[in-house]
Amino acid sequence: MTSLDAIDRNILRILRINARTSNAAIAEEVGISPSSCLRRVKIMEDAGVIRGYTALVDTASADVSIAVIINITLERQTEEHLNRFEAAVRRYPEIRECFLMTGGSDYLLRVEVANAGEFERIHKEILSKLPGVLRIHSSFSIRNVLASHPNSRR
Structure with missing residues (x-):
């Protein structure tokens, strides 16, 4: 386009x-x-400019999930390593967002889980098996203060 x-x-x-x-x-x-x-x-x-449509859900009202923000550091930052990692991430619907980053980590991921046990499963079965991962640092959200929707109310 x-x-x-x-x-x-x-x-x-x-x-x-x-x-x-x-x-x-x-x-x-x-x-x-x-x-x-x-x-x-x-x-x-x-053309892929519009990749899809979604609904913003108030997790406190819907009691659906906890957002987990995950920083991933790769062993190497070559094009081959980046492409392999990104292709692998796309195979898991549990990973809601993935950003290539500058700074201290290579990627920032967002997953949503119901509880710590579910995150443990994702960590063991998915995150730790992604290709080229050197380090995983995870943080659990307390609550969403501002969504990307300009009219959202918190």
Whole structure:
């Protein structure tokens, strides 16, 4: 896909705020026809600019999970090692997010667990078996203070 123009960036801004906004409402806000808007969204989906849609869940209300933030340091930072690690991470739905980092660790992962026992299983069965891992440092969240959604309330 070629670079995004101002209209594409505006569509993305609206979808980040509320991915359930109707196509007609998005089109009206950005000043284009609904068919043109839908076509632009489809192009961004096909190109991987829009990778998916999700719901932000208030874990305190839904009593669903504890976020665990995991810093991973690899034995080596060669392209081959990075690619192997990233391919392995993509195979596990338990790993919700993975970021390549600068600084003290190579990757930051986020997983969600119901309890410490579930994390122990993930640590033993998944994290410790990822290729090239030298060090794993995990931190359990106490509560989510700010979600990425600008209208979320805590």
